[in-house]
Amino acid sequence: MQRLDLSKAVTPKFIPKHPRHRWYWFPHSFSPELVEEILQHWGLPQGAHLLDPFVGSGTTTLVAKQRRLQPVGFDISPLAVLVSKAKTESYDVQHLHAVKLQILDLAEEGIGSDQIDPSPFEGSRQLKKAFTHSEFQSLESLRIAIDRIATGAVRLFFTTALLSTLKVFSRGIASGGWLKWVDKEEASSEEIMQEFKRRAEIMISDVGQSLLPHLEADIREFDPLSEKIAASHFDAVITSPPYPNKHDYTRVFHVELAFLGKTEPEIKALRKQMLRSHVEGKLLPKSSEFKIPPILLESIRQIEGHVDRRLPKMLRGYFEDIFLLMENLKFATKRDAPIALVVGNVRYAGVDITVDELIREVAEQSGFIHEETWITRYRGNSAQQMARYGRTPMRESIVFLRNGN
Numbered sequence: 417m418q419r420l421d422l423s424k425a426v427t428p429k430f431i432p433k434h435p436r437h438r439w440y441w442f443p444h445s446f447s448p449e450l451v452e453e454i455l456q457h458w459g460l461p462q463g464a465h466l467l468d469p470f471v472g473s474g475t476t477t478l479v480a481k482q483r484r485l486q487p488v489g490f491d492i493s494p495l496a497v498l499v500s501k502a503k504t505e506s507y508d509v510q511h512l513h514a515v516k517l518q519i520l521d522l523a524e525e526g527i528g529s530d531q532i533d534p535s536p537f538e539g540s541r542q543l544k545k546a547f548t549h550s551e552f553q554s555l556e557s558l559r560i561a562i563d564r565i566a567t568g569a570v571r572l573f574f575t576t577a578l579l580s581t582l583k584v585f586s587r588g589i590a591s592g593g594w595l596k597w598v599d600k601e602e603a604s605s606e607e608i609m610q611e612f613k614r615r616a617e618i619m620i621s622d623v624g625q626s627l628l629p630h631l632e633a634d635i636r637e638f639d640p641l642s643e644k645i646a647a648s649h650f651d652a653v654i655t656s657p658p659y660p661n662k663h664d665y666t667r668v669f670h671v672e673l674a675f676l677g678k679t680e681p682e683i684k685a686l687r688k689q690m691l692r693s694h695v696e697g698k699l700l701p702k703s704s705e706f707k708i709p710p711i712l713l714e715s716i717r718q719i720e721g722h723v724d725r726r727l728p729k730m731l732r733g734y735f736e737d738i739f740l741l742m743e744n745l746k747f748a749t750k751r752d753a754p755i756a757l758v759v760g761n762v763r764y765a766g767v768d769i770t771v772d773e774l775i776r777e778v779a780e781q782s783g784f785i786h787e788e789t790w791i792t793r794y795r796g797n798s799a800q801q802m803a804r805y806g807r808t809p810m811r812e813s814i815v816f817l818r819n820g821n
């Protein structure tokens with residue numbers, strides 16, 4: 417079914433106008449309107465447990481909490497978990513104002529360069545490319561001040577403000593699925609402090625205008641591909657797994673992860689653990705029960721020899737990981753629980769990989785029943801591919817399933 421009225425909602429387009437959602441922006445998010453539309457379609461009762469096993473910047477969990485559902489979110493990225501948690505917490509506005517002033521005072525005056533450990537900066541090629549030494553020191557003094565003054569949710573709140581400040585000054589900019597390096601003039605310490613203050617104030621004003629119900633959101637670092645989710649717990653799932661478009665989130669967010677203290681080997685390990693939507697994933701096979709859909713095998717045969725040799729392996733790995741996810745969701749969701757998977761088709765060497773149809777087939781292997789698919793958007797693939805193979809649009813869809821087990 418065509419639902420092209422959702423073509424913008426399936427992208428992060430509307431996020432900047434939503435209090436709280438706009439605190440931290442991921443280029444691969446969907447907008448709250450998409451979650452609202454799906455929830456309205458289902459009509460879940462208040463208090464229903466809603467899971468997003470790839471929570472990203474927390475769009476699903478925040479809408480769920482606003483709608484008085486019980487939100488649970490998983491992600492293996494500590495950055496995703498941090499910002500998603502910050503967005504769903506309750507805060508006291510007066511307290512936030514007071515803490516903001518203390519953080520700024522301490523960061524501006526109290527932290528001398530002798531108290532700043534230079535080793536994270538010296539040890540990270542990405543941090544050194546993204547910031548000058550003096551910019552890093554200003555950002556780091558804010559981070560130290562936040563850690564000394566704030567605790568619990570308030571610490572997450574100001575760390576989120578700092579992470580969004582960091583994006584403004586970084587010379588690494590997320591562009592599509594990659595980091596593009598640009599030239600920027602060195603920012604002064606005052607400019608960095610002012611930007612942090614401005615962002616913190618927008619966030620505080622958002623808290624004032626978007627009070628949340630008292631419901632505990634459970635958002636944590638968890639890998640739904642290899643760890644078992646609690647059985648029969650969830651009433652519904654809304655999620656968007658990474659698309660098999662080679663984008664690597666650990667590269668897109670490398671600067672932020674390094675700033676959060678992740679070492680290069682830790683970031684590399686995270687890359688290997690990510691769902692195999694990029695070519696540096698784990699080796700095959702992980703599941704003996706997964707049967708590769710014949711259409712996928714045929715598509716792989718057609719592209720072999722025309723693409724990076726790692727790509728066919730990535731595609732098999734991608735659908736095997738989706739199978740592992742569905743096997744897990746089969747036990748984690750209640751009988752007849754509705755599931756919405758937001759997915760995008762891709763094209764390699766002129767061959768369409770119809771992810772929406774293939775995911776349906778893989779989910780059926782795990783006993784899910786396909787209800788319907790909404791086509792929400794048609795898009796081109798990379799500029800390079802369009803130049804080579806012409807612009808035939810590719811679908812971005814929502815696949816609706818039901819647990820038939």
Ligand SMILES: C[S@@+](CC[C@H](N)C(=O)[O-])C[C@H]1O[C@@H](n2cnc3c(N)ncnc32)[C@H](O)[C@@H]1O
Nearest residue numbers: 445446470472473475491492493639658690691
């Ligand atoms: C497309 S994004 C989700 C965006 C989200 N819907 C939003 O609105 O912000 C996919 C997420 O899956 C996460 N991810 C990838 N592999 C994972 C794994 N094995 N376990 C948990 N999360 C994973 C990534 O870190 C990323 O945040």
